[in-house]
Amino acid sequence: MIQMGNKLESVKSFFDQPRRYLSRSSCDVRVRTETVQKFVRWKQFDSVLDIGCGDGSVSRPLATTGTRITLVDISTAMLSLARSKYDEELEKNLELVNTDFMATQFTPASYDLIICLGVLAHVESPEETIAKMVTLLKPHGKIIIEFTDSRHFMKRISDKLRRIVRPSSSADYVLNPLSAPEVMTLVGKYKLKCESIYRYSWWAFPGTHRVIPQDLLYLMTRFMFGDVDQRRNSWLGNEYICLLSIR
Ligand SMILES: C[S@@+](CC[C@H](N)C(=O)[O-])C[C@H]1O[C@@H](n2cnc3c(N)ncnc32)[C@H](O)[C@@H]1O
Numbered sequence: 001m002i003q004m005g006n007k008l009e010s011v012k013s014f015f016d017q018p019r020r021y022l023s024r025s026s027c028d029v030r031v032r033t034e035t036v037q038k039f040v041r042w043k044q045f046d047s048v049l050d051i052g053c054g055d056g057s058v059s060r061p062l063a064t065t066g067t068r069i070t071l072v073d074i075s076t077a078m079l080s081l082a083r084s085k086y087d088e089e090l091e092k093n094l095e096l097v098n099t100d101f102m103a104t105q106f107t108p109a110s111y112d113l114i115i116c117l118g119v120l121a122h123v124e125s126p127e128e129t130i131a132k133m134v135t136l137l138k139p140h141g142k143i144i145i146e147f148t149d150s151r152h153f154m155k156r157i158s159d160k161l162r163r164i165v166r167p168s169s170s171a172d173y174v175l176n177p178l179s180a181p182e183v184m185t186l187v188g189k190y191k192l193k194c195e196s197i198y199r200y201s202w203w204a205f206p207g208t209h210r211v212i213p214q215d216l217l218y219l220m221t222r223f224m225f226g227d228v229d230q231r232r233n234s235w236l237g238n239e240y241i242c243l244l245s246i247r
Helices: 006-015 018-022 026-039 076-083 126-136 153-165 180-189 214-225
Strands: 047-051 068-072 094-097 111-117 137-148 192-200 239-246
Touching: 006 018, 018 076, 026 111, 026 137, 026 192, 026 214, 026 239, 047 126, 068 076, 076 094, 111 126, 126 137, 126 180, 180 192, 180 239, 192 214
Parallel strands: 047 068, 047 111, 068 094, 111 137
Antiparallel strands: 137 239, 192 239
């Protein structure tokens, strides 16, 4: 039995009710999935590690019969949703790990591609998480991270509105506030370089998901920000998806 701290217990119990997250995030998950696919479209990977895989949507398109996929998630419910996306053939190369990423004991330098989207805000230490990712990466491998820039004015506006509309938060833990400069400093500290960044915002104002269907939010996001090939209005984007490699 793994002993977990209070924060990890709270994270697990929040995501063990996947609808709380997925019902208001399907637009965001779709943008993340498509961005990852575009970032790696010319590459083939033997081994992919998806940290905090959620319902598995982001890494599932990368699964082939020749790719070893490892999905890690602290939430049992999320991991079982992710597993349901794999058929018998692809399951042969699938490893599911239901624990805190920091408690995993993978072989160093064993992954070509490591994905960690929407997770750094929830972990106990974003720095230790990035440091551990680097140890697991093969020398010419790639890392893709996603985080919300907590200092961006779009994020500040949505936080202020949320505090007015809903003074008590639905999650019973505090998200790590990560600013873009702080994350870029960590990227440099661990000898990573940023090859590409896609920025967008997903209209996460309070109540938005109740009045605007996720498909429409998706169209609005694409209209405003384009995709990886177009990259419009990046300065308005508080969500960062970064493709990293070792310097
Ligand atoms: C915001 S969701 C993102 C899911 C997915 N990566 C995506 O982009 O759609 C965060 C996920 O990370 C998982 N998670 C959070 N902290 C974790 C940790 N320390 N170790 C493993 N998984 C974690 C949660 O259970 C949840 O499924």
